[in-house]
Amino acid sequence: MLDPKRLRNDLQGCATQLARRGYQLETETIESLEEQRKQLQVTTQELQAERNTQSKAIGQAKAKGEDAAPILEAVADLGDRLKAAETQLQEVQQQLDAILLGIPNIPQPDVPDGRDEDDNVEIRRWGEPRQLDFEPKDHVDLGEQIGGLDFDTAAKLTGSRFAVMSGGIARLHRALIQFMLDLHTTEHGYTETYVPYIVNAESLRGTGQLPKFEEDLFKLHHEQDFYLIPTAEVPVTNIVRDVIIEDETMPRKYVAHTPCFRSEAGSYGKDTRGMIRQHQFEKVELVQVVRPGDSLAAHEELTGHAEAVLQRLELPYRVVDLCTGDIGFSASRTYDLEVWLPGQGKYREISSCSNFEDFQARRLRARWRNPGTNKPELVHTLNGSGLAVGRTLVAILENYQDAGGRVAIPAALQPYMGGLQRLE
RNA sequence: GGAGAGGUGGCUGAGUGGUCGAAAGCGGCGGUCUUGAAAACCGUUGACCGGCGACGGUCCGGGGGUUCGAAUCCCUCCCUCUCCGCCA
Numbered sequence: 147m148l149d150p151k152r153l154r155n156d157l158q159g160c161a162t163q164l165a166r167r168g169y170q171l172e173t174e175t176i177e178s179l180e181e182q183r184k185q186l187q188v189t190t191q192e193l194q195a196e197r198n199t200q201s202k203a204i205g206q207a208k209a210k211g212e213d214a215a216p217i218l219e220a221v222a223d224l225g226d227r228l229k230a231a232e233t234q235l236q237e238v239q240q241q242l243d244a245i246l247l248g249i250p251n252i253p254q255p256d257v258p259d260g261r262d263e264d265d266n267v268e269i270r271r272w273g274e275p276r277q278l279d280f281e282p283k284d285h286v287d288l289g290e291q292i293g294g295l296d297f298d299t300a301a302k303l304t305g306s307r308f309a310v311m312s313g314g315i316a317r318l319h320r321a322l323i324q325f326m327l328d329l330h331t332t333e334h335g336y337t338e339t340y341v342p343y344i345v346n347a348e349s350l351r352g353t354g355q356l357p358k359f360e361e362d363l364f365k366l367h368h369e370q371d372f373y374l375i376p377t378a379e380v381p382v383t384n385i386v387r388d389v390i391i392e393d394e395t396m397p398r399k400y401v402a403h404t405p406c407f408r409s410e411a412g413s414y415g416k417d418t419r420g421m422i423r424q425h426q427f428e429k430v431e432l433v434q435v436v437r438p439g440d441s442l443a444a445h446e447e448l449t450g451h452a453e454a455v456l457q458r459l460e461l462p463y464r465v466v467d468l469c470t471g472d473i474g475f476s477a478s479r480t481y482d483l484e485v486w487l488p489g490q491g492k493y494r495e496i497s498s499c500s501n502f503e504d505f506q507a508r509r510l511r512a513r514w515r516n517p518g519t520n521k522p523e524l525v526h527t528l529n530g531s532g533l534a535v536g537r538t539l540v541a542i543l544e545n546y547q548d549a550g551g552r553v554a555i556p557a558a559l560q561p562y563m564g565g566l567q568r569l570e
Numbered sequence: 571g572g573a574g575a576g577g578u579g580g581c582u583g584a585g586u587g588g589u590c591g592a593a594a595g596c597g598g599c600g601g602u603c604u605u606g607a608a609a610a611c612c613g614u615u616g617a618c619c620g621g622c623g624a625c626g627g628u629c630c631g632g633g634g635g636u637u638c639g640a641a642u643c644c645c646u647c648c649c650u651c652u653c654c655g656c657c658a
Contacts, residue, residue: 184620187619187620187627188620188626190627191619191620191626191627191628192626192627194626194627194628195626195627197638197639198627198639200638200639201588201638201639202588202589202639203589203638204588204638204639205587205588205589205638205639206588206589208588209588209589214638217638218638219638220638221638221639222638224638225637225638225639369647370647370648390580390617392580511617511618513617520598520599520615522617
């Protein structure tokens with residue numbers, strides 16, 4: 147959520163900033179609602195003040211044993227008038243809130259302008275795609291040859307966009323998770339965290355998935371509004387919801403491995419082959435909660451932590467600065483990490499590292515007590531995949547294949563595979 | 571699943587219709603004293619909204635209701651704890 151004060155004081159400025167990302171702010175509607183809100187709030191508060199003083203007077207009169215009847219008569223209709231004003235105020239406030247919750251974050255000034263992913267800007271590359279003297283297979287064919295990657299069985303068990311893994315591939319998948327968690331906890335200073343895979347609506351509102359993106363989520367049949375998490379970002383970031391964090395425990399750095407569940411509504415026909423786009427996938431997620439002044443540096447640092455995984459695995463990748471038209475709803479800036487996939491002959495997203503500044507924190511009421519002023523201030527939140535495990539598995543299969551369709555195990559993973567050097 | 575007890579400020583905990591945003595203690599902050607520290611003593615100490623400000627308003631788990639007036643009464647939901655049953 148944007149700062150309502152900023153929106154009020156600089157509506158046109160906000161509209162201009164938001165237009166960069168293709169969002170049209172309904173300035174007239176907001177202005178008119180805001181005006182109504184102000185009036186109604188003043189009226190309501192005046193009536194409340196009157197009720198308070200009169201009620202106090204009644205209390206005092208009764209305490210002294212005086213007759214309170216005249217005052218009671220004077221305030222007879224006050225309750226009704228107050229209720230009417232409160233109801234109107236509430237209605238206007240709700241309309242205003244609904245609009246406010248639907249406004250995306252303002253991009254940072256140096257985010258490149260653009261309409262869609264074609265306007266994203268590559269900022270660096272790491273590693274060279276291997277020169278192959280044979281026609282590379284994609285991970286589906288490799289999986290079939292090695293055995294242990296089975297989409298047909300998954301379709302029988304559930305439906306499309308699921309996978310069954312077994313044997314060496316299943317182990318490699320698990321090894322990746324262990325490797326990533328170990329790297330981030332022992333070398334990057336993150337605290338390993340285990341969280342629920344089911345969250346309530348309030349948590350999803352806090353990180354920005356609700357109310358706007360409900361169709362992307364799996365909702366449970368349950369008395370309460372429960373959803374499967376689309377990313378660990380939701381439960382992990384919500385750890386600090388409604389919390390005032392003491393300075394000594396800042397910054398907070400969490401790493402969590404969870405499955406992620408996405409309905410992929412609206413992506414029919416996209417990435418239908420293989421395990422690039424699944425309804426269920428594993429991810430190791432990095433989340434940082436930092437002091438408001440520190441988020442730009444933290445964003446670079448966190449992106450570097452995600453890159454370190456690819457570097458250890460010796461997978462060629464590039465870093466892309468998402469343009470204003472492509473960054474997510476809650477983000478002020480996002481770097482995507484794209485890994486080289488020989489089976490597709492292109493770079494594909496494997497991690498997305500975002501700075502949300504105070505956008506999520508405001509929804510979460512996540513604050514930090516500034517030792518300088520001793521006052522609570524909104525924190526800044528960030529997160530990034532470190533990494534998407536399924537896609538990392540795909541990248542290893544495709545980048546480490548040989549002419550015979552066998553797959554070497556990256557050196558960094560061999561300790562996690564009992565010393566095994568290749569899948570065949 | 572059955573029975574019961576609770577949810578109050580950073581923490582413990584009092585308050586069961588009227589100057590209660592809320593006693594007291596702890597903790598925090600400032601001060602006196604001290605070479606310094608401790609102890610003792612004194613003072614101070616919640617968040618949010620509107621307003622340049624004076625100030626006004628809201629908040630005692632969430633929501634709704636009764637009342638001139640609710641932390642206190644009623645309804646409902648959520649959460650925690652204890653006992654029994656079941657269970658990875």
